[in-house]
Amino acid sequence: MTAIEFNHRIASLKDTLELFTRRFTKDQEESEDLIQDTVLKALTYRDKFKQNTNLKGWLYTIMRNTFINNYRKAQRARTTHDDTKELYYLNVADSHTFNSPDSSYEYKDIVNCMNDVKSDLLIPFKMHVDGYKYHEIADSLEIPIGTVKNRIFHARKEIQKKLVAYST
Template identity: 50%
Template sequence: MTGIEFSNNINKLSSSLRPFALRLTKDPEEANDLLQETVLKAFNNRDKFAAGTNLKAWLYTIMKNTFITNYQRMVRRNTFIDTTDNLHYINSSGNITENMAYSGFAITDIKKAIAKLEDNYRIPFLMHFRGFKYHEIADKLEIPIGTVKNRIHIARKELKFMLKNYEMK
């Protein structure tokens, strides 16, 4: 397919691409930008199009992938668009204020609960919490690996019971 034929075919298909762009973006201006970006990518990658295949499907795929990439980029920036008359771009992470009092209480309660555990449950649990592997704990405490796993499981279960006030609802 020559460059002129390719250009004419894309020109014919662009009218059917616009409604798809509108469905994806829900905004006429963004749909126009997406359509323009799709056509540009199609022209730049004309050599990758296999003659005899479905050009319309190829263009739809380019458009969908472009939309997804742009959406992921926007999410990564963690920015949303304020739709008020001023149209400000607001970085949502800058507006978060945390009160550390609640987490301070939680840490104190967690430490107290761990201290209440029997030594044979607390020690393997703390070792695992600090990053030791099961086999390392078993070697250090000279007990079977199954016993280590069981003790850590029981410690977690007891801690969950002692800290049930912090359960997410």
Template identity: 45%
Template sequence: MTALEFGYAINNMTKSMKPFALRLTKDMEQANDLIQETVLKAFSNREKFSEGTNLKAWLFTIMKNTFITNYQRMVRRKTFIDTTENLHFINSTENIAQNSAYGSFAMADIVSQISKLDDVYKEPFMMHYRGFKYHEIAEKLDIPIGTVKNRIHIARKELKDALKIYA
């Protein structure tokens, strides 16, 4: 494959790379930068691409690895080394003290709202919360799996509406 053909094939793939880049970065500008960096790496390493293999998968792998490398580099920049004799590595973003009273109030409100749920919705919701799978709940309550899913969905919706102050 010539450099021109390779460049054309990569150019055709850039539109399909954007959703994946957005999912990784959660930011449009960073996604565009990631795509640009991926295309640059792919073009500069085109001799490593085996013709006849999946170009899209190769590009997505480059993108994922580039994102991971950039993320690790960013984390390293935010980490500083304590030069005392203990030689601890301290992450600078973990110096936040939180008030646990807020969590206690929130938990009390959540428990209160769950107790207000109709038993028809509360029982499948609590079973799902405790780790039961949908099919296990359906068997235990002797109801169809679709009904289980619907009741859990309704319970979540009611709780979300009742607890929107914490959103």
């Protein structure tokens, strides 16, 4: 199928595409935008269309996926508008906290517990905390990667035990 024939077939399905958009939106402008996006993607990816397949179904799939992607993008971008006087809701302190007083530790307490860990466990653990990858730690210390993972795991468990004992 030539590009001209393909374009003509898509243009002949414009009314059908309008009916498809009714499944997704009642707004006329959104409907027109969705049709335009669908046709643009269809023309852009014409080489992906296989001869002797259902063009209407292919266009519907493009339209549905475009609608879903646009919806998700809009949900991520949705922000809260505060129209109250003095921007009350934006200026109120957040009373919700993820840390409970029972499980919160000061940085110095964690460092004290870390310093009590054996050095063969502590060195790989500190390197991992500093952002080194397992293979980088293994190369630097000239030990197998499995040993690095094991030492980091045991260092973390030892620090957790000391922090629990520290809090009581």
